[in-house]
Amino acid sequence: MRDAAEKVARILPPTPLFTFEIKGMRVAFKAESLQPIGAFKIRGAWHRLTALDEESRRRGVVAFSSGNHAQGIAWAAKRLGMPATIVMPADAPAAKLNGTLALGAEVVRYDRATESRERIAAQLAEARGATLVPSFDDPWIIEGQGSAGIEAAAQMTAAGLGAPAEVVIPCGGGGLAAGIALALPEAAITVVEPEGWDDMRRSLEASWIEPVGPNPPPTACDSLQTQRVSPLTFDVLSRRDARGLAVSEAEVRMAQRWAAEHLRLVVEPGGAVALAALLAGKVAPVPGLLVILSGGNVDIDAYARAIAAPAAAPVDPAPVRGLVA
Secondary structure (H helix, E strand, O other): OHHHHHHHHHHOOOOOEEEEEEOOEEEEEEEHHHOOOOEOHHHHHHHHHOOOOHHHHHHOEEEEOOOHHHHHHHHHHHHHOOOEEEEEEOOOOHHHHHHHHHOOOEEEEEOOOOOOHHHHHHHHHHHHOOEEOOOOOOHHHHHHHHHHHHHHHHHHHHOOOOOOOEEEEEOOOOHHHHHHHHHOOOOEEEEEEEOOOOHHHHHHHHOOOOOOOOOOOOOOOHHHOOOOOOHHHHHHHHHOOOEEEEEOHHHHHHHHHHHHHHHOOOOOOHHHHHHHHHHOOOOOOOOOEEEEEOEOOOOHHHHHHHHOOOOOOOOOOEEEEEEEO
8 A cells, every 4th residue: 555655646746635623623634626537536546557567558448437436547547558448327427427538538338227337347348358447346446545545644744633543534335445444544434425325334334245225315426326335345444443424415515515615625425425424413523533525526517506505504613724735
């Protein structure tokens, strides 16, 4: 994981760390929404693709994603001169689809409700002799995502906040959460998902993997719509005694608005769930609290509706808006 962090640091500047005082406690917010592709996924994509040998690079990669992993893979592949094919749902946000296409990747669409993206991607990879790059069920991907934790820890220490004591992390398949759990072994780990899609929460509580139930509710958190977490990510988080939380769609919208008002950040629904848990009182502000804002790729019309939602419950109005390099 330290190797992954060094790789990422050679090509990308650290994303900013914002701090804000909530209930008398200074809380740190890691703005992965400000990555070049608008999400943390660039970390794992770069670490994975740079590990491929020359022949594998020539044959290219295949990935499946609703958009953020897609853009991470497309960005890394373009920089390395590799072909990339991404299997994306037909209802993927236009901003994520257009971003992936603009980076030169081929996009294959599928129906999220009736087709398996994993099966489609595996068939494409086999037919082309390409490397399949899952969005979270991959050791290199997990290591790459964990670089965000290493980076944030250094920033918090430089800001006089000390090492992270608790990290609150958005969770779809759990790649980011598992990576940070490995990177920061002394920190408590809390993962947050949208209600009805909180299979990691239920899996951690049951001590075995529980898939998303039948007919899950619609959610704006497209990046967190994972039907089943992987044994790899579940095992890491289970061994680290991570806890899981779920937030409502209204709480997510309020978090998006709060981030815009107080941090001056555009955060997508899936990227705002950890903040939503904090603002809703499901996570207590404690010394050394680190909240990950994992992505900022939004369709502008949907975002406008989200930030028009009623304001979140007020918090202590004593911001510390400095950025920590």
